[in-house]
Amino acid sequence: MSDNNLVLEASGLHKSFKDLHAVKGVSFHIATGETYGLLGPNGAGKTTTISMVTGLLERDGGEVVVDGREISTTSTEAKRAIGYVPQDIAIYPDLTARENLSFFGRLYGMSAKPLRGRVDEVLDIIGLSDRADDRSEEFSGGMKRRLNIGIGLLHGPRLLMLDEPTVGVDPQSRNAILESVERLSVEGMAVLYTTHYMEEAERLCDRVGIIDEGEIKAEGTRAELVSMVGQRDKVRLSATGHLDAAVEAVRAIPGVHDASTREDGIDLLVDGADRALPSILQAVAAAETSVSSVAVDEPNLEAVFLHLTGKALRD
Amino acid sequence: MAAVQIALKDLKQRVRDRSAFLWGIVAPLGLAAIFSMLFGPIADFDVSFAVADLDGGTVASAFVDQLEDLEADGTITLEVADDAASAEDLVEDGSVDAAFVIPVGFTDAVSAGATVEVGVIGNVDQAIGTQVARSVAAGFAGEINTVGAAACTVLTARDESCLGSPSLGSLAATALAEPAFTESPVTLAGSPAASKELSSETFYSAAMAILFLFLTVQFGVLGLLEERQNGTMLRLLAAPISARSIVAGKALTSFVLGLVSMTVLVVGTTLLLGAEWGNSLGVAVMVLAGVIAAMGIMFVVAAFARTPEQASNLQSIIAFVLAMLGGSFFPIAQVGGLVAQLSLLTPHAWFLRGLGDLAAGGGVGAVFPAALYVALFGIVTGGLAQLRIGRVLQA
Ligand SMILES: Nc1ncnc2c1ncn2[C@@H]1O[C@H](COP(=O)(O)OP(=O)(O)O)[C@@H](O)[C@H]1O
Ligand SMILES: [Mg+2]
Numbered sequence: 001m002s003d004n005n006l007v008l009e010a011s012g013l014h015k016s017f018k019d020l021h022a023v024k025g026v027s028f029h030i031a032t033g034e035t036y037g038l039l040g041p042n043g044a045g046k047t048t049t050i051s052m053v054t055g056l057l058e059r060d061g062g063e064v065v066v067d068g069r070e071i072s073t074t075s076t077e078a079k080r081a082i083g084y085v086p087q088d089i090a091i092y093p094d095l096t097a098r099e100n101l102s103f104f105g106r107l108y109g110m111s112a113k114p115l116r117g118r119v120d121e122v123l124d125i126i127g128l129s130d131r132a133d134d135r136s137e138e139f140s141g142g143m144k145r146r147l148n149i150g151i152g153l154l155h156g157p158r159l160l161m162l163d164e165p166t167v168g169v170d171p172q173s174r175n176a177i178l179e180s181v182e183r184l185s186v187e188g189m190a191v192l193y194t195t196h197y198m199e200e201a202e203r204l205c206d207r208v209g210i211i212d213e214g215e216i217k218a219e220g221t222r223a224e225l226v227s228m229v230g231q232r233d234k235v236r237l238s239a240t241g242h243l244d245a246a247v248e249a250v251r252a253i254p255g256v257h258d259a260s261t262r263e264d265g266i267d268l269l270v271d272g273a274d275r276a277l278p279s280i281l282q283a284v285a286a287a288e289t290s291v292s293s294v295a296v297d298e299p300n301l302e303a304v305f306l307h308l309t310g311k312a313l314r315d
Numbered sequence: 316m317a318a319v320q321i322a323l324k325d326l327k328q329r330v331r332d333r334s335a336f337l338w339g340i341v342a343p344l345g346l347a348a349i350f351s352m353l354f355g356p357i358a359d360f361d362v363s364f365a366v367a368d369l370d371g372g373t374v375a376s377a378f379v380d381q382l383e384d385l386e387a388d389g390t391i392t393l394e395v396a397d398d399a400a401s402a403e404d405l406v407e408d409g410s411v412d413a414a415f416v417i418p419v420g421f422t423d424a425v426s427a428g429a430t431v432e433v434g435v436i437g438n439v440d441q442a443i444g445t446q447v448a449r450s451v452a453a454g455f456a457g458e459i460n461t462v463g464a465a466a467c468t469v470l471t472a473r474d475e476s477c478l479g480s481p482s483l484g485s486l487a488a489t490a491l492a493e494p495a496f497t498e499s500p501v502t503l504a505g506s507p508a509a510s511k512e513l514s515s516e517t518f519y520s521a522a523m524a525i526l527f528l529f530l531t532v533q534f535g536v537l538g539l540l541e542e543r544q545n546g547t548m549l550r551l552l553a554a555p556i557s558a559r560s561i562v563a564g565k566a567l568t569s570f571v572l573g574l575v576s577m578t579v580l581v582v583g584t585t586l587l588l589g590a591e592w593g594n595s596l597g598v599a600v601m602v603l604a605g606v607i608a609a610m611g612i613m614f615v616v617a618a619f620a621r622t623p624e625q626a627s628n629l630q631s632i633i634a635f636v637l638a639m640l641g642g643s644f645f646p647i648a649q650v651g652g653l654v655a656q657l658s659l660l661t662p663h664a665w666f667l668r669g670l671g672d673l674a675a676g677g678g679v680g681a682v683f684p685a686a687l688y689v690a691l692f693g694i695v696t697g698g699l700a701q702l703r704i705g706r707v708l709q710a
Binding site for chain 1: 321331332545549550553554556557558709
């Protein structure tokens with residue numbers, strides 16, 4: 001990945017609160033269109049890290065460069081590239097959704113006309129168009145969360161940072177939030193997403209940093225992290241036909257570690273089922289075996305976290 | 316520009332929740348109206364005098380009569396002493412604020428056209444009472460001179476040398492003893508406190524305005540703590556604006572709220588209560604200085620308080636203490652001693668004093684010393700608070 005493709009480079013971040021060394025040399029980078037997740041339990045140092053990256057918190061050591069410009073607590077212009085969604089809902093309860101969005105848009109220097117259009121667009125993204133002119137104090141928790149996110153992405157930042165944006169929302173709102181984050185990264189926004197929900201990290205993030213006690217313990221794509229733990233996907237094919245021949249054929253495919261027949265199909269152990277599956281299905285078909293269903297049982301990041309830290313992600 | 320955006324947003328919120336309107340306009344206007352109705356002439360506050368008439372002549376009696384009239388009005392309380400020593404005792408033991416001693420031969424001296432003086436014995440701790448006594452005595456002496464001069468003017472046509480003539484003096488003495496002349500030679504108008512010349516309507520309008528100004532400004536600067544409490548401070552800090560412009564935005568909100576509420580109060584009390592504020596430019600200068608002083612204190616509170624609620628309580632306490640010390644409720648200087656001196660440290664006392672100077676007919680120049688003190692009070696306190704305000708501008 002070339003350097004000019006990087007939206008964020010954070011290196012060697014340190015932060016102590018009195019005796020507590022909350023962040024101990026955290027480094028990571030995010031490219032255009034990439035969604036990077038910081039996955040870790042409460043108190044791991046996610047918010048402290050994100051606060052240093054946004055220039056909200058003075059750091060004790062390390063460097064942050066966003067869109068080619070150094071970020072510190074005194075930066076002003078450089079912060080324009082960043083959209084920030086705080087962990088706790090930060091909106092004006094006595095202002096409407098539209099007024100909340102417009103105010104922050106103006107703070108980011110957007111002029112009246114483009115701002116008006118953009119506010120409508122964002123209201124649509126966060127699904128609040130029909131409540132745009134209601135005061136936000138009348139909103140449900142999930143709606144407030146969505147407005148909280150809307151404010152962060154309003155000015156179209158190069159890098160959007162979301163600090164546990166789904167905490168305490170109903171499943172429906174959560175799904176809406178996750179969908180809008182997915183949309184953003186498709187549009188080319190770089191996203192830094194912190195969470196302690198494994199499912200969110202798995203669903204949204206191209207790469208994940210597993211953070212605990214102020215350190216990134218491991219980093220990579222989901223598959224990389226999982227393979228680091230030495231666990232493989234279990235693939236179960238329900239199939240009829242020449243099962244023995246099919247097993248012989250799939251064993252030759254790279255990534256397939258083991259294959260065996262069952263009464264009504266084939267079981268496989270695979271590194272990266274998502275990549276190997278097309279070849280597997282091709283080989284099985286070539287062996288004149290027809291597949292009626294595929295089930296992939298993947299080891300997950302929860303297991304990775306347990307493996308790395310000896311702790312469960314959530315307690 | 317960011318500061319203006321922040322101030323516009325804040326003002327929108329303040330208009331919406333109406334609190335600034337209630338505290339900045341409704342409350343002071345209502346209280347000013349109630350106080351001016353309740354207490355009418357501010358001189359109702361109790362000044363007590365003793366008088367010892369050692370002369371017993373007609374002019375001396377005229378003076379005592381006038382004092383008794385004032386007592387009948389309820390303007391003062393009066394005790395009659397037999398001699399100078401017992402008058403002095405009354406002053407010493409605090410029964411009265413001051414005593415008049417009319418010397419032996421007073422009436423004769425007036426008749427002879429000589430310069431006369433009513434002696435005043437004042438209690439050092441009753442500065443205002445003594446001051447009032449002196450002005451009563453001086454007013455009476457002035458009245459004698461005026462009558463003498465008037466008589467002189469009439470007679471000048473016929474007699475070249477009228478001044479100092481014994482006949483003139485006796486004419487004056489006779490004239491003074493006439494009811495037409497002695498109707499009210501001595502008046503106690505307005506508050507004897509700092510607002511020497513303010514009518515009660517004007518005094519209470521000004522006093523309530525400056526008191527509530529200190530509460531109104533909190534709806535700007537306190538926003539710093541409110542933004543912190545509801546998390547939006549993080550967003551402001553993450554935005555591409557300087558931390559200074561956040562503070563400036565809040566200051567601007569306070570400034571606008573203070574200025575608007577004061578303007579409405581000046582106009583409102585003039586129209587509704589008949590207050591007479593005097594020279595408008597002078598009032599504007601005084602109001603501006605008052606707003607700066609109130610903001611200074613508010614910044615100090617914001618720099619030290621932990622929560623908006625705490626800050627609001629603290630600001631209210633300070634506002635009332637300063638107003639009380641500064642004579643917004645009653646003429647505190649009357650208490651005398653340390654309190655009277657502390658009173659002079661408050662912007663309130665100087666605010667009322669400046670307005671008194673305007674009411675006395677002074678132009679804008681007359682308020683500059685008072686306005687300067689009031690503004691400096693705000694600049695110094697507010698400036699010192701900036702050293703610590705950074706504390707609320709952190710994640
Ligand atoms: N302002 C602060 N003062 C003292 N300790 C803090 C402060 N902020 C965070 N911490 C501590 O630093 C550690 C990391 O906190 P945080 O970054 O909020 O974790 P996370 O966001 O992953 O839950 C925790 O132990 C937390 O208690
Ligand atoms: Mg956190």
